[in-house]
Amino acid sequence: MNTEASPNSISNSIEPLRARLLEHPLYARLQTLENLRVFMEHHVFAVWDFMSLLKALQRQLTCVNVPWVPQGEPAVRALINQIVLGEESDRSPDGRPNSHFELYLEAMQEVGAATAAMDEFIRLLCAGVEVAAALAAVQAPDCVRDFVAGSFQVIREGKIHAVAAAFTYGREDLIPSMFGELVTSLNAQFPGRVETLRYYLDRHIELDGDEHGELGRQMLASLCGNDPLRWEEAREAAVRALEQRLALWDGISAAIGVARP
Numbered sequence: 001m002n003t004e005a006s007p008n009s010i011s012n013s014i015e016p017l018r019a020r021l022l023e024h025p026l027y028a029r030l031q032t033l034e035n036l037r038v039f040m041e042h043h044v045f046a047v048w049d050f051m052s053l054l055k056a057l058q059r060q061l062t063c064v065n066v067p068w069v070p071q072g073e074p075a076v077r078a079l080i081n082q083i084v085l086g087e088e089s090d091r092s093p094d095g096r097p098n099s100h101f102e103l104y105l106e107a108m109q110e111v112g113a114a115t116a117a118m119d120e121f122i123r124l125l126c127a128g129v130e131v132a133a134a135l136a137a138v139q140a141p142d143c144v145r146d147f148v149a150g151s152f153q154v155i156r157e158g159k160i161h162a163v164a165a166a167f168t169y170g171r172e173d174l175i176p177s178m179f180g181e182l183v184t185s186l187n188a189q190f191p192g193r194v195e196t197l198r199y200y201l202d203r204h205i206e207l208d209g210d211e212h213g214e215l216g217r218q219m220l221a222s223l224c225g226n227d228p229l230r231w232e233e234a235r236e237a238a239v240r241a242l243e244q245r246l247a248l249w250d251g252i253s254a255a256i257g258v259a260r261p
């Protein structure tokens with residue numbers, strides 16, 4: 001165990017992985033609508049999975065039961081509820097209330113990407129089917145199943161500081177730079193098109209870069225405190241989250257290669 005684990009040790013550990021993600025060849029492959037559709041049909045499961053991590057945090061860090069009682073640190077409650085508000089109850093380009101997941105589905109429809117697998121996946125979950133079985137039933141690609149399995153493993157383990165680290169460093173802290181690469185690719189290949197997807201990406205860059213990333217780091221600092229074991233477990237969770245994202249990006253890139261004529 002690294003007894004010197006801290007926010008700095010997390011940043012140092014994940015920096016090589018962040019660099020590989022930001023330089024990944026996947027972005028350069030999004031040069032046609034067909035390739036973009038393949039990307040979105042895979043990535044939508046990561047968009048859904050993100051909300052499950054977020055709700056795991058909300059469930060443990062705030063009170064979601066009736067009768068209500070004050071639960072957790074007030075500052076941490078405020079942090080997680082701010083993030084939930086932005087992710088679950090944001091606005092569409094036309095001003096309608098919408099979650100980012102539902103906005104992404106609309107972006108898929110705009111570019112002609114298939115939503116049938118995700119629609120059926122959600123239907124199965126509503127019917128009580130377990131996540132892994134639902135993914136198998138809709139024949140989700142292996143890279144998608146592995147990515148979701150990694151997120152749900154950290155959720156099942158129940159170490160809330162590890163969930164917070166996976167969420168913060170594997171999602172909120174990473175997304176502004178990673179989605180910036182996607183926006184650059186979209187602007188180059190589809191000027192004036194795919195507007196809903198561009199709005200979704202820009203909205204994440206704005207929220208995560210200006211607010212959510214920093215809120216996540218504050219939340220993790222509050223959860224870990226001065227406990228070196230918690231910081232080390234948070235570091236390990238952050239590294240795993242980025243490794244899983246790399247594997248997902250590799251899988252999508254390979255799927256695009258197969259899909260090409």
